[in-house]
Every structure is written in C-alpha cells, then in structure tokens.
Amino acid sequence: MRGGYFKEIFDGSKSLVVGMGITLKYFFKPVVTMQYPMETVAMSGRFRGHIELLADEESGEAKCVVCGMCQKACPSGCITVAGEKVEGTKGKKLTLYRLDFTRCSLCGSCVESCKFGAIDFSKAYNLAGRDKNAFIYDLKKRLEEKREK
Amino acid sequence: MNELTEPTRVLLFLAGIIGFVALNAAYLVWVERKGAGHFQRRIGPKEVGPFGLLQPLADGIKLMTKQLFHPANADPVLFWLAPVLLIVPAITSFVVLPFSEVLVAREMNLGLLMIFAFASVNVLSLLMGGWGSANKYAVIAAARCVSQNIAYEIPMLLIAIAMVMVAGTLNLNDIVRQQPDITQWYVFRLSASPLMPVLCILFFICSLAETNRAPFDMAEAESELIAGVYTEYPGMGFGLFFMGEYANILIGCALTVILFLGGWQCPFGLYPGVHWFLLKLYFLVFIVVWIRWTFPRTTFYSLLNLSWKILIPVTLVNLLVTAAFLKVFCDARRLF
Numbered sequence: 001m002r003g004g005y006f007k008e009i010f011d012g013s014k015s016l017v018v019g020m021g022i023t024l025k026y027f028f029k030p031v032v033t034m035q036y037p038m039e040t041v042a043m044s045g046r047f048r049g050h051i052e053l054l055a056d057e058e059s060g061e062a063k064c065v066v067c068g069m070c071q072k073a074c075p076s077g078c079i080t081v082a083g084e085k086v087e088g089t090k091g092k093k094l095t096l097y098r099l100d101f102t103r104c105s106l107c108g109s110c111v112e113s114c115k116f117g118a119i120d121f122s123k124a125y126n127l128a129g130r131d132k133n134a135f136i137y138d139l140k141k142r143l144e145e146k147r148e149k
Numbered sequence: 150m151n152e153l154t155e156p157t158r159v160l161l162f163l164a165g166i167i168g169f170v171a172l173n174a175a176y177l178v179w180v181e182r183k184g185a186g187h188f189q190r191r192i193g194p195k196e197v198g199p200f201g202l203l204q205p206l207a208d209g210i211k212l213m214t215k216q217l218f219h220p221a222n223a224d225p226v227l228f229w230l231a232p233v234l235l236i237v238p239a240i241t242s243f244v245v246l247p248f249s250e251v252l253v254a255r256e257m258n259l260g261l262l263m264i265f266a267f268a269s270v271n272v273l274s275l276l277m278g279g280w281g282s283a284n285k286y287a288v289i290a291a292a293r294c295v296s297q298n299i300a301y302e303i304p305m306l307l308i309a310i311a312m313v314m315v316a317g318t319l320n321l322n323d324i325v326r327q328q329p330d331i332t333q334w335y336v337f338r339l340s341a342s343p344l345m346p347v348l349c350i351l352f353f354i355c356s357l358a359e360t361n362r363a364p365f366d367m368a369e370a371e372s373e374l375i376a377g378v379y380t381e382y383p384g385m386g387f388g389l390f391f392m393g394e395y396a397n398i399l400i401g402c403a404l405t406v407i408l409f410l411g412g413w414q415c416p417f418g419l420y421p422g423v424h425w426f427l428l429k430l431y432f433l434v435f436i437v438v439w440i441r442w443t444f445p446r447t448t449f450y451s452l453l454n455l456s457w458k459i460l461i462p463v464t465l466v467n468l469l470v471t472a473a474f475l476k477v478f479c480d481a482r483r484l485f
Contacts, residue, residue: 009459019443019444020439020440020443022443023188023439023442023443024439026187026188026189026190027184027187027188027439029190030190031186031187031190031191031192032190032191033190033191033192035192035195
C-alpha cells in the first residue's frame, strides 16, 4: 500500500471528484452521435467509393477517350470499356463502361492510369442490393441519368 | 387534510403513494437513460414520443405482455415471492416520509426506525430471488448482495444513530422541523459534530450501496453475472424488481434530504413545502445517475474494504465525537 491510510482516502476521494467533474463537463457538451438514417455524414475528400465517369463540362459527354488503360491497369478485371469510331470525328466514342464492383478492391489503379482525368472515386457508401447483379454498374448509363437530373 | 374522513385519507394516500412510486420508477428509467446518453454525449431515447417521453410506457407494455414462467428447478414460492417482497416494503416506507409538513400519510414517532426495518427486507428478497432461481449466477449474486448489504447497513445505522442523538427524535417530520433554514440544516450543523458534511456524503454512499446502485451494483454485475439475481425473471417479475430498485433509490435520497438537507424546508425560510422536498430529492436522484455513469463497478473486495476499513471506523469515531460535542456544548448551553 502506497502512502498512509488517510492519504489513500484523500487521494481516492479527490480522484472521484475529478472524475465526476469530467463527466459533468461532457453532460453539457453537445451530442456527437449522428442519427444515421435521418442525417448522413459528408464523406472526406480522400474517401474511395466505386469509380464514376466524369463528364466534360462543355459538351456534357463523358471525358473518356476509350484508350482502355484503366481496363488494363485493373488487377481484378472489373472494368470493361468499349467504344466505336464515329465518322467525321476524331478518336473513338464511348459505348460501354461497365464496372463489376463485386470484385473491385478500391485500389485506385484505374484512376491513377487515366491520363485524361475521365474517372474518379465517387462518394457513395450507402450500397446495398438483393443480388450480385446490383453491383455491376453501367457507368455510362449512370452518367447519362445524372445529366438528366 | 383534517376535513377528510379517515378512510378517504387512507385510500387517497395509498393511491398517491403507489402512483408516485410507479410513475417515478417509470420516469426515472427515462431520466437514467437520457442521463446515460448525455454523459456519453449521445441523445438517449428519442423515438417514442417527444424526447422519448413515451418510452417508459412502451417498456411497461412490453414487460407486462411477456409470459410469466419460472425455470424447471426453481422454487416457485421463493421465486415469485421475492419481487413482491422487494416492492411491498419499499412502498410501505413511503408512509412515514414527510413530503411536506402536512403531506405525510402517517406521522410516526418511530418513522426512521420503521424505514430502516423495512429497508433491511430488501436483502432478504434478493437472497430469496437468487436462491429460488436455481441458477448459479443468481446464487453468486445473492451471496454477494447479502455480504454487501450487511457491510453497508452498519455504517448507515451508525450515522442514523448519531443523527438521532443530535435530533433527539425518530420522528422524521420533527427532524425536518429542526432545520428551518440552510444554516440550521444538519449537514452544516458543525456544532453538533464537525464531521456532519462528511456524514452526509457517507450516508449517501451507503444508501447507494444499500440499493445496489453502480458503482456498487454487485447484485446485477451484468458483465460477470449476466443479470445477477434478476437473471431468470421474465416480464413483470423483473419489472417489479426494477420498480423496487428505483423506489429504494427514492427512499435513500429522501432520507438523505430529510436527515441532512432540511426536507421540505426552504434554504432561506421562504415558502416551505412539497416543492422544496421534490427539488432536493430530484437533485440527489440526478447525482445518483451522474455517479452511475461516471464510475466503473468496483471489485468485490474493494467494495467490502471501503465499508469495513473506512466507513465503519469513521462513523464509529463520529459517534464518539458527536456524543462528546453534545455533552460539552449542549449541556454547557443549558448551564448558562
């Protein structure tokens, strides 16, 4: 036993009072919990959701030039890109950009490999589905749906 | 109150006391959960009704609609008698508690003694419940409960004896009448014993331990003993234990208010009455909640050590000091 009998009583009582002081201070501080389904937290800038196609600001079309670098860079083979040549324009036009999110590990190699800044991580995290196919995204369709809104 | 006939008065007080206990048990759970939430910077109940105020109602309906059954090996008589034996003395004790000068069911000249007599039935009920459940956790909890309650009843009674020596009466209403303003409150009556403020705190600690509240909640100790004595109780059996626990908390706080904090008297002598009593009572109840969500449960040995090595010696010394002070100062006053 460290200290004497009375010292122990005194130290013990003091620590109890200090503890109660701390909890009282917290009692009057605002609550920090978030009522999740009713309110959601804004994701931080470096949050990695599944990838999303970015649109060209002028035309509104996808920036993607169908070079296929992301498809090659993906270690899990999640990405399928397809394009076609349109007469009278330069380069290819994107016809399909499919992401199989069930196999994606969010490594970010696709985003890194894209020289045109055409893909980026989304901030979506409320992801739930009834079957596997719910996570195979057609990103081109998503982009068009977003544009319509 | 005098114009009411005796049977009406009895019925009114009976209904009033049972209503008060039931309402308080229900809403102290709400206070407890709200308090627990805010001490941990959460919100607490909020979905049922505004501010979760209908939560106790929902809990009550849930408890009451549950099937009542007892374990196969349990002793049905002990098992079902235990919760009743906890709630009945708790309600009976309210008979002598003075809510105000006139709002007291029966002003008894042995009021304090009666409350202590009924309060010690509490431990018998927990022992019966634990033993009757035929469950090892319940039996362990019951054994702990008994040694804890015996350990804490001694300092509590020693403090009560000192208070009775000072007040010269066991009538709770008379004790309150002796404390008309804050300087006369027994907690600050240093001429009776210089240890009075300490005694008030010790009495409060003992009443926490007597009602098995955290950090002394060895009877429940959910992390070690599932739910302790309450493990096997379904539905309203558990509900009665719960009500009894909160009723006992109220009695403990009410006794502290009456003995040390001037009961229904106002601190500055203005408008004494039931509002002052309730104000002080609920302030202490808040402290009980505050303590529960601040301190972790103690180990069983330090729990007993606190009582046998600190509380009992201090209260014994106090008994001598109080006797000496009374002899020296009060007798001297009588001489001059």
